Amino acid sequence: MDEKIIEVKCRFCGKDIECPSAMQHIEDHCCSECYEKINDGDIKPEEGIKDIHVDIPMCDFIDNLAEDATENLFPLIWKEYKKEKATLSKKELARAMFTTGFAAALDFLSGDPEQEEPDE
Numbered sequence: 001m002d003e004k005i006i007e008v009k010c011r012f013c014g015k016d017i018e019c020p021s022a023m024q025h026i027e028d029h030c031c032s033e034c035y036e037k038i039n040d041g042d043i044k045p046e047e048g049i050k051d052i053h054v055d056i057p058m059c060d061f062i063d064n065l066a067e068d069a070t071e072n073l074f075p076l077i078w079k080e081y082k083k084e085k086a087t088l089s090k091k092e093l094a095r096a097m098f099t100t101g102f103a104a105a106l107d108f109l110s111g112d113p114e115q116e117e118p119d120e
Ligand SMILES: [Zn+2]
Pocket: 010, 011, 012, 013, 014, 015, 030, 031, 032, 033, 034, 035
């Protein structure tokens, strides 16, 4: 991971935010606060937010997502982890869980794409 971080401006409030250079080509950037306001309906972008880079602090993002989603998405892996890593805090567990589960899900999705094509 030697991705460069560049500085861009939030489209809505003009605040300086960070953006990985890989997402530099996206025209719109949005800070996490404005993104929350968009979700709450306080800001209404005219053209939608399809191609927008949001500067969500990654650790918060994963923590929230992990705690919300892992137990529901990956109950079996979650159970195994609970057995083996009982010394971890719930948050650590959730994060480890999410990373593992997510990687497993990606493996699964990229494993056999031919079966997933009803296009013909
Ligand atoms: Zn903003």
